[in-house]
Amino acid sequence: MSDQSLKRVDLIFGEYSNVKYKILADTLARTNDAILKDILDSGLRGRGGAGFPTAMKWKYTAETTSEEKYVICNADEGEPGTFKDREILLRVPRKVFSGMAICGKVIGSKKGYMYLRGEYRFMLNDLNRELDIYHEHAKKLGFDFTIEIRLGSGAYICGEESALFESMEGGRGEPRNKPPYPTTSGFMKKPTVINNVETFVNVMMIMRLGPDQYKKLGTTDSRGSKVFSVSGDTPIPGIYELELGMPLDRFVDEFGDGDTKAVQVGGASGFCVPRKKFKDTVIGFEGVPTGGSMMIFNSSRSMYNVLHNYLEFFQEESCGQCTPCRVGCQQLLKGIVAVKKGEKKAAYLDQLMKLSESMKITAKCGLGQSVANSFSSIVNNFKEEMIY
Amino acid sequence: MAECSELIKELANKYGRERSSLLPILQGVVERQNFLSDTCMTDIAKELDLSAAQVFGTATFYSFLDTEPRGKFVIRVCKTITCDMHGKKTIIQTLEDMLKIKVGETTPNKKFTLLETNCLGWCHEGPAMLINEIPFSGLTTEKIHDIISDYITK
Known part of the structure; x- marks a missing residue:
């Protein structure tokens, strides 16, 4: 049976060290090169979904010369079905702030922000209390890196990193063209590391366990x-x-x-x-x-209803900036409704599939590009449910 | 609204008068006054030396920055897939019956506004809703009765 069951791990939610901010204090005594090497050796890839190697992101930002640099923790968790960051922030916020601080040291930044989605405002007071403890310890350690929390206001797209910068700068959450990437031009056009909540906690795991033990978890392409x-x-x-x-x-x-x-x-x-x-x-x-x-x-669920729910979601959450996404989401939704009602022939689904493929190529950011993922995988696999 | 310009000054003193202070200021006004009136937004533009277009543009982008009058308690019921699968419709119906309003409306006494919203991050305990910033999950008809009866007295 042991061969059959999935291996449970209890590292991320594991208890804090007895001495507050001990691993942070130990890590601050190490060289930046040694820290970066550990993260590189661990094979850590970003935990927000895109999976960019964390060590490279930090290295590129560290190598960019600038008076000001920023560390941002992306806590704008909004993907339907995702609630892990809320749990991490409720249970082990200290690990998140410590991870941000280590990033600050490595890239040479004095200021970090956490962008917390508005839906999670109920956690704000507790998080700020933990931040007070962090700042007290950072001061004792003589480490100049402060963290501030900014709130979102109910916009899924602000989880896209450049939209998040726009939002923090006081604008509409509309994604920017890339390049330039955040490592050279992020928040306030300054070099910025932006990582998911869970990524920062993983950094703490690597600092505690060392890369060799961390690497034992997972597979070659997906460590940890x-x-x-x-x-x-x-x-x-x-x-x-x-x-x-x-x-x-x-x-x-x-x-x-x-x-x-x-x-x-x-x-x-x-x-x-x-x-x-x-x-x-x-x-x-x-x-x-x-x-x-x-x-x-x-098997009691209609996959048509599932897709309809997703498309409604995307249509509402599209920032509206680029035509492929703004109009594409609306047309895909209208299209599946028309096919279901029999107003359009089943072959119309192929047209819609082509539309979703164009969105994948032409939409400005990940939102519009990824609508095709669920659209094509649901329509291809459950075609009869779309029609009858 | 004289009261609004006082509040804006207070918030601007706290958060600063940079463009990057705009979102915290807008959020502060919504927190205190339940919504952003046109006058209020033009006042913010003046205080921060921005154009009204910039302030209106930002404010109208975010679903939690209401630009229509809202009740003291804004109820936002999650309508995304898992909450929908686990009985969101019944929850909405119960709320509509209890409050005698439809989704999108505010009670005549300005106490409650009923809205739907996208994923709140409580998918494992759906259906879920927010009342202002407080989340409620694992909702049932009975639970809604208890919660709303409690809020009616607040």
């Missing part, structure tokens, strides 16, 4: 453990820390209700995997990547 948000048709919804690189069929054995028809991996912007493909699907950067969202659907 990952916090998964499991929801939908499951008897045991919740937060689970698991090794990366697991096959989806084993995940479904453990979390499904015995009647699982499909799993949406990576939220509304991710991929829908039907039952027949569970066996051949690996969860990780080498297979289907995920920021942690795993939504399980059983």
Whole structure:
């Protein structure tokens, strides 16, 4: 049975050290090169979903010369089915702030921000109390790096890093053209490291365990453990820390209700995997990547309704700046409704598929580009449900 | 509104008069006055030396920055997939019946506004909603009765 069950890990939510901010204090005594080397050796990739190697991001920013640099923690968790960052911030905020501080040291920044989604404002007072403790300890250590929390106001797109900068600068959350990348021009056009909440906690794990022990978790392409948000048709919804690189069929054995028809991996912007493909699907950067969202659907669910819900979501959350995304989301939604009602022939779905492919190529940011992921994976795998 | 310009000065003194202070100031006004009136937004523009277009542009982008009058308690029910699957419709119906308003409306006594919103991050405990900033999850008809009865007395 041990071979069958998924390996649970308890590192991210593990207890704090007895002495407050001990690992931070120990790490601050090390050289930047040694810290960067540990993160590079660990193979850590960003935990927000895109999976960019963290050490490279930090290295590029460290190498950019500037009077001012910023560290930003992206806590604008908004992907449907994702709630891991809320759990991390509720349970182990100290690890997040410590990770940010270490980043500040490595890149030579004196100022960090956490961009907390407005939906999580209820945590603000507790987080600020922890920040008071952090600032007290940083002062004692003679370490000049302060952290401030900024709130979002209910806009999914602000989780896109350049939209987040725009929002923090007081503008509409409209993504910028890339390049330039944040490592050279981020918040206030200054070199900026922006990482997901969980990525900063992973840095602390590496500092505590060392890269060799950290690397033992996961697979070659997907090192370490990952916090998964499991929801939908499951008897045991919740937060689970698991090794990366697991096959989806084993995940479904453990979390499904015995009647699982499909799993949406990576939220509304991710991929829908039907039952027949569970066996051949690996969860990780080498297979289907995920920021942690795993939504399980059983055979009582209409995949048309699921897709309709996603498209409504995208249509509302599109910033409206570029035409492919603004009009594309509206047309995809109108299109599936028309096919379902019989106002358009089934072949119209092929037209819609082409539209989603153009969005993938032409939309300005990840939102518009990724609508095609769920659209094509649901329409291709559940075509009859779209029509009848 | 004289009261509004006082508040704006207070918030600008606290957060600064930079463009990057705009969002915290807008959030501060919504927190205290439940919404952003046109006068209030033009006053903010003056205080921060921005154009009204810039302030209106930013304010109208964010779903939590209301530019229409709202009640003292704004209820936002999550309508994203897992909450929808787990009975969001019944929750909305119960709230509509209790408050005698439809989604998008405010009670005549200006106490409650009922809205729908996108994923709140409580998918494992859906259906979920926010009342102002306080989250409620694992909602049932009974729970809604208890919560709303409590808020009615507030």
